[in-house]
Amino acid sequence: AQTVTQSQPEMSVQEAETVTLSCTYDTSESDYYLFWYKQPPSRQMILVIRQEAYKQQNATENRFSVNFQKAAKSFSLKISDSQLGDAAMYFCAYRSGQAGTALIFGKGTTLSVSS
């Protein structure tokens, strides 16, 4: 069975600084997708970034980028120029490339941003 591990329960960063959230996963599959979701205190889960395993290029969305190390099964999220609005719980998630499979989430990392 696939598992997702987020080893940092809490992280903190100052405004305008850069922070990296860690995620490792375990799978024997070669076709899969990885995601980072953000869940602010209002609890609406929002997709931050998505990575297809077959793509070597790391995904980037504005200030958010990932470091995808397929061999090491590592998928970290880097947030540049942190803003107060980035404060939230961040979840790393895995989905198999097989049809009909749902997301498998890690336990999350709470990110706080200070001014």
Add this chain to the structure above:
Amino acid sequence: EAGVAQSPRYKIIEKRQSVAFWCNPISGHATLYWYQQILGQGPKLLIQFQNNGVVDDSQLPKDRFSAERLKGVDSTLKIQPAKLEDSAVYLCASSKDYMETQYFGPGTRLLVL
């Protein structure tokens, strides 16, 4: 485009009572998911629908939980009878199809006393 709607947002019940949650997915989304998120943990899939058929309900406690998706649109999740350990946030998500990005609703926070 309207997002995924859920109601109620909060519910407090006594153990052994029944409760139902409602979800309206994004228009045109064929796949609908119910997740349970216990405090301090990531969401866990309870059930996945493709149109009005069940794709995966392997982690649904079927002795007390039930779900349906009538006409392939709205869905309801029911708990009967509730236990203390059912206290959690119940998230509904939808996607255009099972391989597409999932969009989440605001969730229903359930407290069982």
